[in-house]
Amino acid sequence: xxxxxxxxxxxxxxxxxxxxxxxxxxxxxxxxxxxxxxxxxxxxxxxxxxxxxxxxxxxxxxxxxxxxxxxxxxxxxxxxxxxxxxxxxxxxxxxxxxxxxxxxxxxxxxxxxxxxxxxxxxxxxxxx
Numbered sequence: 001x002x003x004x005x006x007x008x009x010x011x012x013x014x015x016x017x018x019x020x021x022x023x024x025x026x027x028x029x030x031x032x033x034x035x036x037x038x039x040x041x042x043x044x045x046x047x048x049x050x051x052x053x054x055x056x057x058x059x060x061x062x063x064x065x066x067x068x069x070x071x072x073x074x075x076x077x078x079x080x081x082x083x084x085x086x087x088x089x090x091x092x093x094x095x096x097x098x099x100x101x102x103x104x105x106x107x108x109x110x111x112x113x114x115x116x117x118x119x120x121x122x123x124x125x126x127x128x
Contacts, residue, residue: 004026004030012084013050014088015051015057019087020054024058040065041055041065041066044069045069046080048066049067050070051070052065052104053104059111059112063113064113066115074088075100
């Protein structure tokens with residue numbers, strides 16, 4: 001097994017165009033260097049969102065995706081906008097098609113590989 005842990009360009013760790021190009025390059029180099037039978041992409045939170053984005057953009061490069069508590073719609077998502085704007089190259093008002101393109105929710109037909117998801121909408125409170 002080969003495990004890689006890309007940082008998607010560190011502080012702006014969202015799957016923007018530069019991080020996408022990095023991962024395409026990494027996968028290509030791994031396939032040239034190793035005999036890879038199956039390639040799975042996994043992540044949690046923003047990494048899960050990035051994994052779903054990459055899977056929708058490059059289904060031909062993956063054999064599966066695992067997303068722990070990510071989101072799949074950048075047009076509706078409102079948190080961490082400064083980092084996302086840096087990664088995507090502008091605001092969702094200025095470049096809505098880039099945000100749509102990176103939202104796996106709009107392209108379910110591209111998720112041709114096995115997909116495992118966890119999601120939740122309720123925060124747990126600690127007992128006093």
